[in-house]
Amino acid sequence: METFIQKSYAAYSTEDSIRLRSSSGGFFSLCSEYVLQKGGVIYGVTMSKDCYTAEYIRVDSANDLKKLCGSKYLQANLGRTFQSVKKDLENDLVVLFSGTGCYVNGLETFLSKKYDNLICIDVVCHGVPSPKLWREYAKFQESKHGKLEQINFRAKEEGWKKFGMKENHLYIPREKDPFMNMFLDDFCLRPSCYKCRAKKYRLSDISIADFWGIEKVTPEMNDGMGTSLIIVRTEKGQKLFDSIKEKLNWKEVDYNEAIRENPAEYRSAIRPLQRDTFFSDLQSRSFNFMIRKYAPDTKKIRLRNLWRKAKRIVKKIVRGGVTPKTNSNYGIFFIFQS
Ligand SMILES: Cc1cc2nc3c(=O)[nH]c(=O)nc-3n(C[C@H](O)[C@H](O)[C@H](O)COP(=O)(O)OP(=O)(O)OC[C@H]3O[C@@H](n4cnc5c(N)ncnc54)[C@H](O)[C@@H]3O)c2cc1C
Ligand code: SF4
Incomplete structure (x- = not known):
């Protein structure tokens, strides 16, 4: 044969x-x-x-x-x-x-x-990330946006390479999402x-x-x-x-x-030095703490965006005009029950 x-x-x-x-x-x-x-x-x-x-x-x-x-x-x-x-x-x-x-x-x-x-x-x-991390993240998002009903981890709103997460109707660019950042930085993978x-x-x-x-x-x-x-x-x-x-x-x-x-075909992810601390923090700390410690850039970016958004809203109020809502770049897509 x-x-x-x-x-x-x-x-x-x-x-x-x-x-x-x-x-x-x-x-x-x-x-x-x-x-x-x-x-x-x-x-x-x-x-x-x-x-x-x-x-x-x-x-x-x-x-x-x-x-x-x-x-x-x-x-x-x-x-x-x-x-x-x-x-x-x-x-x-x-x-x-x-x-x-x-x-x-x-x-x-x-x-x-x-x-x-x-x-x-x-x-x-x-x-694959830890299911506990996902649960904690989902609850954190729900505390702000209402019940999660649909999740797309690979929303192609801005194309395939610039994928993001879509939670209900909320689209979160990949680089701005703390869960994605913790995943892509390899903190939260299973030991194997x-x-x-x-x-x-x-x-x-x-x-x-x-x-x-x-x-x-x-x-x-x-x-x-x-x-x-x-x-x-x-x-x-x-x-x-x-x-x-x-x-x-x-x-x-x-x-x-x-x-x-595509190294994932032939090489394992490198275990970050902070992995054990990451999981002990996940047991005892809030998700806000996890973001500050393990996805600080996303936090910074989000704060900067909030600041920009606040400035836009103030400008809109001052001008008395209406600006259309837009999705920013690329991200996760969620659907919440408000
Ligand atoms: C956890 C995970 C990590 C990945 N990492 C990489 C990577 O580093 N590099 C890369 O090139 N590709 C990676 N992929 C694969 C890639 O994202 C696509 O799944 C693949 O290209 C197939 O896409 P598709 O369009 O044919 O089908 P899709 O419809 O996207 O494929 C769906 C398939 O994925 C399976 N699947 C979905 N989630 C899981 C899960 N949690 N556990 C087991 N199976 C699951 C489904 O059963 C189904 O068979 C990863 C996939 C998963 C699930
Ligand atoms: S052990 Fe290997 S195949 Fe299994 S989820 Fe982890 S990286 Fe993927």
Whole structure:
């Protein structure tokens, strides 16, 4: 039997609506739609109704697929997902399991045998934040804006690269959001993320990532709405890619070039010296304290913006005119019940 040679692609869905609801190019959605059409089921991560936790669900209809779209930046609760996957596999259903590399490796170990009807897709990730940090942050935001009803960690209001968070209708530019800053500074990752075994040992059929650095590798595949980097690791993965490629704009790329600006594919995050203090502070201190200590720039930026906004309001009152509301740059998108 010929050995399978890993292939890498830049790709995105030909449908803009799919790309908009996805973190990068919407490749995951297309794979899922295909598996559902074949009568299969999908396992992936959604946010709970109260928006406090990320959790696995099983999806067997296209209507529910959008619940899985987009990255949720916190560790997902598995519950009895592995047992449920096994039951579906034993019942001869085609199963697409998606998640971080460590969860895919965990599932394969749990199953302890190969199933032809199982396809695993992992997201290349640099780590998952602590669920407690997310809860504290969500409560802090709710104390100011009302009940959180919807969260999008990768809102593309200002494009894919300048993504931000959208909490209900509130859009927060990434660099102004304390949670995002604590995440991107690596203070709050799970301990295993600093020594990630999945970087060297992946059991997935396909890995998907944001194609950071695309402008240097294949600029014609970058229109600012999001392009996925697809790394096909097995023959089964290649078959899936070939089955959906008609619905993609795609181009094969060199693996080493493609991952140059994406260290999350091959290197673990560096554990910051303050990580332990960060978590002991999180236990005992207020979220305001956490912002001052661990995301001071965002605090400074927010105060500066508040000052500017106050000046604008004063000017408006003095002039007696009305200025339209605008979103600033890019950020997180939240929906609160006021
Ligand atoms: C925590 C996390 C960190 C990431 N870090 C990086 C990175 O450093 N560099 C990079 O290039 N890409 C990273 N990604 C991957 C990237 O953001 C996109 O998920 C990927 O490009 C696929 O996008 P898509 O448009 O095909 O599909 P999307 O619709 O965006 O993909 C959704 C998929 O992500 C899964 N997912 C969402 N949240 C979680 C979660 N908390 N745990 C497990 N699975 C989850 C869903 O089950 C689904 O399979 C990360 C993703 C996550 C979840
Ligand atoms: S960095 Fe590694 S250990 Fe951490 S969530 Fe991602 S795959 Fe798992």
